[in-house]
Amino acid sequence: MKKIFVCLGLIFIGLSVSAQSDIESRIDSVMARLSVKEKIGQLNQLDGRSKVPYLESLIANGQLGSIMNIVDYKEINRLQKMAMENHPHIPIVFSRDVVHGFRTMLPIPLGMAASFNPALVEEGSKVAAVEAGENGIRWGFGPMIDVSRDARWGRIAESFGEDILMNELFGVAVVRGYQWDDLSNPATMAACAKHFVGYSATEGGRDYNSTYLTERQLRDIYLPPFKAAVENGCASIMTSFNDNDGLPTSANPWLLKDVLRDEWGFDGVVVSDWGSVGELSNHGVAVDKADAARYGLNCGTDMEMSSKTYINHAEKLIEEGSVEMAVLDNAVRNVLRLKFRLGLFENPYVADPVEVKTGCQEHLDAAEKVVEESVVLLKNDGVLPLDKSVRTVLLTGPLADAPHDQLGTWTMDGDTTMTVTPADYFQKAFGRKVKVIYQPSLVYSRDKDTSSFAALREKATKADVIVACLGEEAILSGEAHCLSDIGLKGEQTALLEMLAATGKPVVSIFMAGRPMTIAHEVELSSAVLYAFHPGTMGGKALARIINGEVNPSGKLPVTFPLHVGQTPMYYSYKPLGRGHKAMTQIDDIPRNARQSVLGHSCSYLDTGNKPLFNFGFGLSYTRFELKDMTAAVEGDKVHVTATLSNVGERAGAEVVQLYICDVKASRTRPVKELKAFEKVYLEAGETRKVELEIPVSRMGFYVTPSQYVVEPGEFKLLLGTSSETTLGKTITL
Numbered sequence: 001m002k003k004i005f006v007c008l009g010l011i012f013i014g015l016s017v018s019a020q021s022d023i024e025s026r027i028d029s030v031m032a033r034l035s036v037k038e039k040i041g042q043l044n045q046l047d048g049r050s051k052v053p054y055l056e057s058l059i060a061n062g063q064l065g066s067i068m069n070i071v072d073y074k075e076i077n078r079l080q081k082m083a084m085e086n087h088p089h090i091p092i093v094f095s096r097d098v099v100h101g102f103r104t105m106l107p108i109p110l111g112m113a114a115s116f117n118p119a120l121v122e123e124g125s126k127v128a129a130v131e132a133g134e135n136g137i138r139w140g141f142g143p144m145i146d147v148s149r150d151a152r153w154g155r156i157a158e159s160f161g162e163d164i165l166m167n168e169l170f171g172v173a174v175v176r177g178y179q180w181d182d183l184s185n186p187a188t189m190a191a192c193a194k195h196f197v198g199y200s201a202t203e204g205g206r207d208y209n210s211t212y213l214t215e216r217q218l219r220d221i222y223l224p225p226f227k228a229a230v231e232n233g234c235a236s237i238m239t240s241f242n243d244n245d246g247l248p249t250s251a252n253p254w255l256l257k258d259v260l261r262d263e264w265g266f267d268g269v270v271v272s273d274w275g276s277v278g279e280l281s282n283h284g285v286a287v288d289k290a291d292a293a294r295y296g297l298n299c300g301t302d303m304e305m306s307s308k309t310y311i312n313h314a315e316k317l318i319e320e321g322s323v324e325m326a327v328l329d330n331a332v333r334n335v336l337r338l339k340f341r342l343g344l345f346e347n348p349y350v351a352d353p354v355e356v357k358t359g360c361q362e363h364l365d366a367a368e369k370v371v372e373e374s375v376v377l378l379k380n381d382g383v384l385p386l387d388k389s390v391r392t393v394l395l396t397g398p399l400a401d402a403p404h405d406q407l408g409t410w411t412m413d414g415d416t417t418m419t420v421t422p423a424d425y426f427q428k429a430f431g432r433k434v435k436v437i438y439q440p441s442l443v444y445s446r447d448k449d450t451s452s453f454a455a456l457r458e459k460a461t462k463a464d465v466i467v468a469c470l471g472e473e474a475i476l477s478g479e480a481h482c483l484s485d486i487g488l489k490g491e492q493t494a495l496l497e498m499l500a501a502t503g504k505p506v507v508s509i510f511m512a513g514r515p516m517t518i519a520h521e522v523e524l525s526s527a528v529l530y531a532f533h534p535g536t537m538g539g540k541a542l543a544r545i546i547n548g549e550v551n552p553s554g555k556l557p558v559t560f561p562l563h564v565g566q567t568p569m570y571y572s573y574k575p576l577g578r579g580h581k582a583m584t585q586i587d588d589i590p591r592n593a594r595q596s597v598l599g600h601s602c603s604y605l606d607t608g609n610k611p612l613f614n615f616g617f618g619l620s621y622t623r624f625e626l627k628d629m630t631a632a633v634e635g636d637k638v639h640v641t642a643t644l645s646n647v648g649e650r651a652g653a654e655v656v657q658l659y660i661c662d663v664k665a666s667r668t669r670p671v672k673e674l675k676a677f678e679k680v681y682l683e684a685g686e687t688r689k690v691e692l693e694i695p696v697s698r699m700g701f702y703v704t705p706s707q708y709v710v711e712p713g714e715f716k717l718l719l720g721t722s723s724e725t726t727l728g729k730t731i732t733l
């Protein structure tokens with residue numbers, strides 16, 4: 001039997017090698033018939049919402065390699081026919097931002113990360129690929145895998161949070177979900193890992209700002225998710241807007257060539273983020289647009305999104321020798337390779353869908369499952385799940401019936417008519433014995449009109465339980481949408497204060513694109529559910545959680561600061577020379593206090609240095625016990641076991657998280673780093689032995705930008721059901 005598997009394996013390897021070499025020879029034959037102008041045309045990607053005659057003229061002259069943002073497959077076929085019938089008869093690849101769903105919207109990526117279930121997110125991403133493919137999109141600009149640690153940055157919404165491993169695992173899940181195992185299948189689409197790299201460390205949490213990351217930081221923190229995506233076959237990479245250490249990434253040959261190509265062997269396409277090649281002149285690195293094109297090409301940015309410097313200047317740059325023909329050829333080969341891998345030469349047109357899958361029930365169910373596992377229970381005084389004695393539920397708040405905002409940022413093709421809001425579903429979920437009164441109050445998250453409060457208060461006094469849906473409109477997070485204050489907007493806090501003052505238990509549901517500073521609102525609530533922006537099926541999943549059909553199992557993928565002034569804030573901070581011990585807080589400082597009486601640690605006099613909620617935290621309707629931890633080094637792995645018991649009255653899932661701390665190293669190392677986790681589903685009363693493994697090779701760091709080491713010595717292994725770990729062992733490597 002083993003021999004058979006070995007033979008099959010060799011055959012498979014042989015087939016994939018021959019398929020690759022077949023593609024390379026087919027690229028050779030296409031390249032041979034391209035003029036310089038036509039080669040440059042393959043590197044040009046434009047927005048399909050440009051003037052159609054302009055697009056058609058470029059296609060007729062072989063000047064357009066990719067078009068973004070057309071999602072009418074008949075129009076796509078019409079333009080594709082032009083490309084196939086005109087010299088050089090090269091198919092166009094049609095692309096779109098597919099970040100968390102296409103028509104059926106999944107939770108925003110930050111919400112999906114809260115599921116701590118990459119396999120589930122892979123299934124959800126397949127749904128996105130099928131729907132996008134059905135509409136002609138074969139290149140989706142996702143996953144966004146920027147390790148994000150600043151809640152002021154609007155794009156934290158698009159990431160899988162603050163942790164390196166989480167962005168690695170969820171990024172790979174999306175790549176697999178989009179690309180499956182055969183990119184030539186029209187139900188797949190090329191993934192695009194973005195934004196390469198370090199963009200999320202933007203100074204001040206303000207988008208597009210400079211970053212000042214050392215190569216060591218890039219190696220240790222920001223590059224690993226991209227490396228994992230490339231190792232798992234991600235078809236493309238998108239360069240980021242930021243200038244890091246003085247060099248915009250679209251013009252950084254160390255990143256785009258030395259690391260991406262030479263070290264990682266990436267043979268896909270590097271596409272610039274919107275205009276970021278043209279913007280090299282705004283950065284002041286390029287003297288003009290021609291110089292920007294020279295930089296972009298020579299530094300390894302293959303395809304230029306939207307800024308047209310390549311089609312306007314590259315021919316002259318080649319003529320004058322500022323860009324070698326080999327550089328141009330290499331970029332064009334990368335683009336053609338993508339198109340061959342997508343099967344576009346054999347199959348350039350979008351088939352009329354036999355059975356339309358977009359928005360089908362199967363997809364809605366898949367999306368709902370992701371939401372159910374992505375909602376985080378942050379507080380519960382016992383009001384949830386709703387008791388059978390509850391007869392009247394008052395539902396209110398600006399996010400209770402917000403079909404657009406519930407979908408979150410980057411909802412390019414999300415269909416708001418499909419959105420199931422809490423107002424749509426609560427009554428159905430709670431059944432006839434419960435009367436759900438939906439009483440609108442603030443109409444949107446920034447609403448300052450409190451005129452509805454009096455009537456609402458009247459209704460609230462008659463309810464057994466109040467559910468308040470609060471948070472952010474979709475527009476308040478995402479690209480360029482950064483906030484210096486991440487608290488609730490408008491009069492939402494006043495609304496909650498009024499509701500709490502009725503003495504009725506209030507269940508607060510937050511829908512937002514980021515962690516919000518909600519300590520006061522949590523205090524006012526009997527229970528808190530954080531759903532991020534939960535997407536199309538948010539209302540149904542939340543209703544089923546509140547009525548107890550679903551036991552929430554989400555965990556926070558980001559630290560929630562107590563105050564915005566604490567950001568950036570994350571769990572994997574360094575031990576420091578002066579530590580993090582609490583200092584005298586501002587209200588306790590004696591009058592005329594002498595200089596050195598308050599303590600000396602890394603903290604704030606007014607808010608301390610503790611978060612509101614820790615990374616990895618989330619409650620359940622049942623209770624779990626984690627004990628009997630063991631740890632051992634077994635060859636090239638560290639093996640950890642523990643016993644997890646469900647000691648409550650109902651089934652549930654718990655996320656066992658394993659962190660390491662390199663106690664003594666030649667560079668300062670974080671107090672803890674997540675290295676493995678497992679989501680364990682247990683029936684009431686069930687006990688299971690949980691086993692987690694860490695490859696020793698994953699326990700190191702870059703001691704210099706070119707030297708990765710796993711230093712011998714003592715390591716703490718820290719185990720828990722949040723980053724506030726409860727069990728520990730020490731091992732020595």
Ligand code: GLC
Binds near residue numbers: 097194273274479
């Ligand atoms: C935007 C975003 C990027 C997106 C691209 C195309 O500016 O930064 O994430 O994929 O442009 O829309």
